[in-house]
Amino acid sequence: MTPIALIEAAATALWVYAVLTFAHWVVLSARLDRRQHIPALAELLGHLVPAMILLVLTVLAGALIGLPSVVALIALLFPAGLAFGTHMALSEADPPPPVGHTHARLALTLLLAAAIIYRRQIT
Known part of the structure; x- marks a missing residue:
């Protein structure tokens, strides 16, 4: 499995x-x-803004330093920031969802991401 395929798989799971x-x-x-x-x-x-600021700083640092792999970082940082922000908003909700919901969401994420990745490999 190539590094690009690994990044794509991780980004799919995060999305x-x-x-x-x-x-x-x-x-x-x-x-x-x-x-x-x-x-x-x-x-x-409020939970999404810090992640997006990190994304913008990564793009700026990549442009200043001239990193060719900054695109791979962006491909992971954007869905990771969205996932983190929405997860934190859920965990601070009143009342917070039960832990079972989080486990079910993680299991469904793995199942759906595996199906999407498998479907992409076929076509």
Whole structure:
């Protein structure tokens, strides 16, 4: 397996986890009172901003230093930042989801990511 294939597989798993955590966050936010929707969104953005700042700093450092592999870092940092931000927003929700939901989300992530990677290899 080539390094590019490993990066692509890791990025796929991170994207799947980010989508699943965001979907769970949307479900939890929909259950809140209507007046709590904007604060919930502001909290989610507060968790996403530091990850995106790290992404921008990585791009700037790669441009200044001239790293050719900065694209590989971006391919991993962007979905990782989204996954981290949505996961943290979920973990700080009131009430936080049970640990079983997190384990189920991780299992579903592995299953879906494996199916997507397998499908890409076939076509």
